[in-house]
Amino acid sequence: MKKIFFTLVAVFIFVAIHAQEEKVKGIYYNTEKTSKIKIFKATNGKYYGKIVWMEEPEKLDEENPDESKRNQPIMGMLLIKDFSYDANKKQWTGGSIYDPGNGKTYDCYMWFEDGVADILNVKGYVMGMKFVGRQVQWERTEM
Secondary structure (H helix, E strand, O other): HHHHHHHHHHHHHHHHHHHHOOOOOOEOOOOOOOEEEEEEEEEOOOOOEEEEEEEEOOOOOOOOOHHOOOOOOOOOOOOEEEEEOOOOOOEEEEEEEEEOOOOOOEEEEEEOOOOOOOEEEEEEEEEEEEEEEEEEEEEEOOO
């Protein structure tokens, strides 16, 4: 009987962690509400975010440090890459975020405040110093 109980508890914990991890998937407005980013889980098990709507869909990636990419549209671009869920911290970590406004890529992590499932906190930072950087909030929306 103990074996069944512990198996059920383990399954419950696994399901709860998986549900928390998957919570980040969805579509979000950026802070200015000028674009929408779809966060999804790729086949490699990591989370990515792609721009799926923009007020100015014809806008180009003019600030990209790679000159060959400056004529590519921002619409459809992968903005966030390579995030994994850290169940201990309740954060998506280990990823990066690209800012098409200045052409720079930053280390990044994301999280939800307890009880606030529709506001994703996104913090980009430099040189491994999480206290140096910029935090924004993305609001969950629909397509």
